[in-house]
Amino acid sequence: MTIFVTCNLSARTVFLFNIITVLVLVTYLVDLEKKIANAKDSSEHDSSLLNNQVNGALLSNSFSSQNLTVFYNRVPKTGSTSFVGLAYDLCSKNKFKVLHVNVSKNAHTMSLPDQLRFARNLSQWDLKQPSFYHGHVAYLDFSKFGSSSPLFINIIRQPLDRMVSYYYFLRYGDDFRPHLIRKKQGNKTSFDDCVKEGQAECDPNNLWLQVPFFCGHHADCWIPGSSWAFEQAKNNLVKNYLLVGVTEKMEEFVAVLEATIPNLFKGALKLYRKGSKSHLRKTNMKIPPKAETIARFRNSTVWQLENEFYEFALRQFEYVKSRTLKPDLSDKGQQFFYEKIRPK
Numbered sequence: 001m002t003i004f005v006t007c008n009l010s011a012r013t014v015f016l017f018n019i020i021t022v023l024v025l026v027t028y029l030v031d032l033e034k035k036i037a038n039a040k041d042s043s044e045h046d047s048s049l050l051n052n053q054v055n056g057a058l059l060s061n062s063f064s065s066q067n068l069t070v071f072y073n074r075v076p077k078t079g080s081t082s083f084v085g086l087a088y089d090l091c092s093k094n095k096f097k098v099l100h101v102n103v104s105k106n107a108h109t110m111s112l113p114d115q116l117r118f119a120r121n122l123s124q125w126d127l128k129q130p131s132f133y134h135g136h137v138a139y140l141d142f143s144k145f146g147s148s149s150p151l152f153i154n155i156i157r158q159p160l161d162r163m164v165s166y167y168y169f170l171r172y173g174d175d176f177r178p179h180l181i182r183k184k185q186g187n188k189t190s191f192d193d194c195v196k197e198g199q200a201e202c203d204p205n206n207l208w209l210q211v212p213f214f215c216g217h218h219a220d221c222w223i224p225g226s227s228w229a230f231e232q233a234k235n236n237l238v239k240n241y242l243l244v245g246v247t248e249k250m251e252e253f254v255a256v257l258e259a260t261i262p263n264l265f266k267g268a269l270k271l272y273r274k275g276s277k278s279h280l281r282k283t284n285m286k287i288p289p290k291a292e293t294i295a296r297f298r299n300s301t302v303w304q305l306e307n308e309f310y311e312f313a314l315r316q317f318e319y320v321k322s323r324t325l326k327p328d329l330s331d332k333g334q335q336f337f338y339e340k341i342r343p344k
């Protein structure tokens, strides 16, 4: 009896062992194939990058590819209009196309067929020039649709500042289109009173915008205070965004971008400095919130996560900036080179 059980067991064990061996082998093969594909990709990539190389010295970052596509999926009320203005001012001179993606009814996510259409169109549309897309749409994972991803960039802002600014913008407009009648024109309620009265417009849940924008097109991204969405947003920021700046450091953002993608942004910093007044969009009136209003927000999970996300983005941006720019915001230039190249 005992032997039988043992024997039976060992037969099972052998069977299981076989299955595991097969699984391990298959995983290994799939992995190997991926590695080969990656190596192929990067070698193709390298050869196009190395075209302008002189004796293994300076590499050009004027990417020769006409398929260079940048997508700025802008968060509303973060100073994005100022920045997009720069792209429109530079596009003729630097020879690239600017396209606005108008997502109807200010929905920040697209239907599934639209996601597919957009991903396919953006990655296959050969405009013969580099292109810069911008639009108020949440992060989209292009690989999900079998399409190659554009270079994502974005700008975020201190969450409460963004909300307060938007609140007064709806009431008083801004200097960009001063004569446009805004949705809440004539409403004199201050943000503090709105919060004190617990009005829906000033609910901390409305802060939930930058995290879901970076999180993307998933249901849970849009649940205020979701810690899953928060993690997803941070992951996307580091893995899938070329650069994320903050409204409070717009000039530095422009400088890093110019250093990184000069074929689109050559001259951007100079232009930004020269015309920073005309590029900056200011809300006509804004009363800073009282301490008790701020305390109330700080108490909410939504504020805490949004704020932590902002701080995370800011640290990352500062880090990138310090590696890229000199104190006067000029480009440090290439800081690596090849040597000991064999055989000669």
Ligand SMILES: *[C@@H]1O[C@H](CO)[C@@H](O)[C@H](O)[C@H]1NC(C)=O
Binding pocket: 102, 103, 104
């Ligand atoms: C987007 O399109 C709608 C409908 O054509 C239009 O009313 C709206 O002004 C457009 N949005 C922008 C920002 O141009």
Ligand SMILES: *[C@@H]1O[C@H](CO)[C@@H](O)[C@H](O)[C@H]1NC(C)=O
Binding pocket: 064, 065, 066, 067, 123, 124, 125, 126
């Ligand atoms: C650009 O994309 C098109 C369509 O995907 C492709 O046919 C073309 O070879 C690409 N050009 C470069 C320079 O990569």
Ligand SMILES: *[C@@H]1O[C@H](CO)[C@@H](O)[C@H](O)[C@H]1NC(C)=O
Binding pocket: 120, 121, 122, 124, 125, 126
């Ligand atoms: C992308 O969409 C534009 C505008 O609808 C169209 O003109 C273009 O042919 C499309 N490109 C591709 C590759 O589908």
Ligand SMILES: *[C@@H]1O[C@H](CO)[C@@H](O)[C@H](O)[C@H]1NC(C)=O
Binding pocket: 187, 188, 189, 194, 199, 200, 201, 202
């Ligand atoms: C003004 O805005 C506040 C905050 O949303 C709202 O509670 C109030 O009803 C509005 N007042 C008028 C007259 O619409």
Ligand SMILES: *[C@@H]1O[C@H](CO)[C@@H](O)[C@H](O)[C@H]1NC(C)=O
Binding pocket: 295, 296, 299
């Ligand atoms: C913060 O939350 C705690 C616990 O929910 C509550 O006792 C406190 O009054 C809140 N503070 C503010 C400023 O809302």
